[in-house]
Amino acid sequence: MLDRNNQAGRTAILYRMVMPGHICPYGLKAKDLLRRSGYAVDDRHLTSRAETDAFKAKHDVPTTPQVFIDGVRVGGYDDLRRYLGKPVADPKATTYxxxxxxxxxxxxxxMAASHAVSGTPFTVRAAEWFIAFSMVALAMLKLQNVESFATMFLNYDLLARRWVPYSYIYPYAEGLAGILxxxxxxNGLSIxxxxxxxTIGAVSVFKAVYIEKRALKCACVGGSSNVPLGFISLTENLMMIAMAVWMAAVSLGYAGGHTM
Known part of the structure; x- marks a missing residue:
């Protein structure tokens, strides 16, 4: 059987755009993949838009780069990965x-911050910081494109559906609470x-996923993510609830942890 991942001595011809204002990233990735798979690469540059358009018209292809092996056109970067038996990512696939x-x-x-302050990464303060850091990081991702986040959030959040401005307020509130x-x-504000x-988020996710059985994407890491709404999506909300309860208990003297 032909081992396409170990082709020492074989040559592949690669046509890719290399222009003063643009070097095709997929061309570079195809070149690297071919070399790592044992191919010698005959690297042929398309140095102008006219040359690129003429090449595409000649071979009746919509894009470059294009790879040829043994006189047969393999195709672009994704086609090359398939040819070599490697997985091709689906941009629409959901993932955690x-x-x-x-x-x-x-x-x-x-844990790093805890080690710097206390000399050990395993402290109550590290656990507190983990949740607070996570809240700030999640808020930052949402705020990269708050309009996109709000649109996705409206698919399932119960309060946002009743009062749309909440979908814009949410990431700012999450970030503020995390920073505090x-x-x-x-604490009287952050808790x-x-x-x-x-609480609103946890109830909304539970209702959408486990009661209504809806297949949705979670807005937790921003409105352009492919994270499915489900149990792991509850983590963000459950962590906030747990942190608020813990801090309230510490403040009232019912828990012996470190008050940040």
Whole structure:
């Protein structure tokens, strides 16, 4: 059987745009993939728009780069990945990766900050910082395009459906509560905000997913994400509720943790 991932000695011809104002990124990725797969690359540059258009017309292709192997056109970068038996990402596929990556990084940030302050990453303060950092990071992602976030948020949030301005207020409120919690100031403001928006959010997600059985995308990491609305999506809201309850308990002396 032909091993397309180990083709030492074989040559692939690659046509890609290399112009003074533009170098095709997919051309660079195709060149790198071919070399890592053992191919010698005959790298042919299309150095002008006219040359590129003429090439596309000649081979009846809509885009470049284009790869040829053994005189046969393989196609563009995604086609090359398929030819070599490698996975091709579906831009419309849902994934929890953005949420998992965000929580992993904020957890590491919290432990790093705890180590810098206390000499150990495993402290109550690290747990508090993890939630607060996560809230700020999630708010930042939403605020990159608040209009897009608000549109997606309106698909399932119960309060936003009744009062549309809430869909714009939410990320600012989440970010403000998170920053106050990091600083450990104005608990009388941060606790009610986190408890309120966290509770409304948790109820909204539970209703949409588990009662109405709707297949929706979560606006938790911004309005352009492909994160499915579901159990993991509840995490953002449940963390805010837990943080608010914990901080309230510490403030009232019912818990022995560190008050940030």
């Amino acid at each position: 990766r953005p949420v998992v990556v965000l929580f992993a990084l904020t957890a590491l940030m919290a 919690m990091v600083a450990g100031v104005l 009610p905000i986190a408890l309120f928006i966290g």
